[in-house]
Amino acid sequence: MNAVAEQSLAGQPPSLNGLNLETRERIEQAVLEIFSGREFHKVSLIEVARAANVSLQTIYKYYGGKEALLFSSLDARLSELAERMVDHLQGIEDFKERLRKTFWVKLDYFVHKPQVAQLIMSSVYVNTWRKHEQYHNPLLFGTFMKVLAEGRERGILNDAVDEKILLDYIFGISWRLVQTHLHRDQGKALTDNANVYFEMLWRAIAKPE
Amino acid sequence: MNAVAEQSLAGQPPSLNGLNLETRERIEQAVLEIFSGREFHKVSLIEVARAANVSLQTIYKYYGGKEALLFSSLDARLSELAERMVDHLQGIEDFKERLRKTFWVKLDYFVHKPQVAQLIMSSVYVNTWRKHEQYHNPLLFGTFMKVLAEGRERGILNDAVDEKILLDYIFGISWRLVQTHLHRDQGKALTDNANVYFEMLWRAIAKPE
């Protein structure tokens, strides 16, 4: 019954079924600012509309509802991250270096866009997110899986456990590091220490000699 | 203005300022069942009240509100986990074994009480969670910190990073493993593999030789 947010596969925000790009950015910026500071159900759509200088109806027309608005805005950011990651991997040959890069890009992204992480932490339930993670960000997910598969084939990564478990270590650690970092409000400390952190992670997932 | 849930430090659910114990268990059981299956804001208190066979007012009187009800119920479960952990650590001398035990108890707990994890995943925002984690479960948290400090002192654990970072690895990994395990609905697989998973974690946090 409602227009549904278009699937975004590329980084540049695609036009949301006819929504003016500039307007769209204003809306998603407002979403980021408001939902990152308050819990999902403490945010009213009318304030998002006002902050974005659009009418409530515009939001409903293009996004369909509160939850869809949130996830559409979030997906746009995560696509940005995925694209950034693909971009940064270019030209790196060494496997470990590739993995280190994915780790660094992720930490770096959230350090520079803390609101994206805050939004996830304050307005997205883990359960709900997991569903979206897989349906809506095959690029981000897929990029990781490809890198991991490569590592297993070359005998570099631990093969005593399922491949997805390796992903759990990477995601579990990186996301937790982002969370606590933001909670403690620590400037650049996270990326500055990225290498130390990565080496710890690496020891966990590398095949023990 | 609201009655506030009493702090629970021990494992046995203390009487919540006069709430009949049996009634309390019925309420918290209902909370577990309902909030674990639906998102926080998709659950209405009236259905919780009906499921627990109490009046809406009883909930308000003893818990104060929707969020307080959720966290009070959750805290009761987590105290159970903390208590279990303390209990299991008894008599284990070796440091690594003590840590392995904490890891195992945590995985085991959520495998046996998947609703507790589901409730967190479907009804608790990370942000909100973190606040409660620290204020309301010093026992669980403190137990971990003590074990870690001990490891650092003995030169067993990695001392290139802050102590809290080690905790991030432990919590980040264990929680993520629980999440994906439940999502994939995999019976006992998680505890069966606990040792393999722990060894990976251990390599991450142990001081490299």
Added chain:
Amino acid sequence: MNAVAEQSLAGQPPSLNGLNLETRERIEQAVLEIFSGREFHKVSLIEVARAANVSLQTIYKYYGGKEALLFSSLDARLSELAERMVDHLQGIEDFKERLRKTFWVKLDYFVHKPQVAQLIMSSVYVNTWRKHEQYHNPLLFGTFMKVLAEGRERGILNDAVDEKILLDYIFGISWRLVQTHLHRDQGKALTDNANVYFEMLWRAIAKPE
């Protein structure tokens, strides 16, 4: 799904499924005042609620919606009229006098409660009205039909046309007289002339000698 207005057969406003009588009167008074001055769709329920000093939800709970509120309020007034009519007919034996009385009571009612007529004229479509007339006011309608049937049996009324046609003359004329009277804003003129008007009506429906 909503509580539906209870059928009112008696004159005293019955308690509307638990709605406090005093509150009910405040609401229906507000309805009368507001809907009589403005067209149905120019009235917003929130102003009715405010005028009646109740919340919007109270209205929805007890009446179910805008249209139901209007008709429930209207039915209460018309039941009053019906009851009044039955009451006034008591003790009058002569057929023509009985009919004259019904005519007079009707004109008199609307002269004294012009808002009821105004409400009908500004907020009720003839079509919608007719449906309610028959379903919801059997008393008012039935009283007339009984009087007419009696007149036909006694050979006093015109029997060249269907009985319902006689009713059309009575209702058509009386209602039109009320309308124009109110439009021209003429104090008591209508009831003062009721006899002259009735004699004209009588000549229309009596059996020609």
Added chain:
Amino acid sequence: MNAVAEQSLAGQPPSLNGLNLETRERIEQAVLEIFSGREFHKVSLIEVARAANVSLQTIYKYYGGKEALLFSSLDARLSELAERMVDHLQGIEDFKERLRKTFWVKLDYFVHKPQVAQLIMSSVYVNTWRKHEQYHNPLLFGTFMKVLAEGRERGILNDAVDEKILLDYIFGISWRLVQTHLHRDQGKALTDNANVYFEMLWRAIAKPE
């Protein structure tokens, strides 16, 4: 601020300030069809536009709004009726016959164009209509008043009441007969009985001997 529908005094729909005649007819036909079947506020202009195969803006440009569209369309039909009436009165000399004719033309018109009556009954409030009746159809109204004045002068009509009261009897009865006739869905019965009905009306308004 709005374009206002041009006053139509003649029967042929005048070009509405530049609106193509054929288009206009399509629009007003759609209005008749749609508003006669549903209540005014249950009809959306977009469906009228679609049914008439014009854009919403055309309606706004030439009619000014929803209500204006309705009344403009209605006025066009009523002018048709007025014109028809004037036409039929030609060559009839006898006063009573002239009146009988107006009565018959009115019933006959609505019997043949039931949608016009249905539109009034389902989408026009009595109050709103009365205003338009007088401002917008001086021809229809005036024709009647002239005929009545004539009757009074010649001592044929009842002079115990105001002239307008006579009009109330004529309009009140004829309109009510039309209403119930359409409600009962009775083919030609109305015009077939027109004479009987008129004689009844005549007895009401004629000067009693």
Added chain:
DNA sequence: GATGAATGAGATTTCATTCAT
């Protein structure tokens, strides 16, 4: 004349929360 987008208003629904009994 037409098309597309945006807006403001208000109907309706569902709840958390409060109050009184």
Added chain:
DNA sequence: GATGAATGAAATCTCATTCAT
């Protein structure tokens, strides 16, 4: 402890109306 009633807030949806192209 329980029950019933009321309230405020916000989600959602549908339109009339306006504006720009």
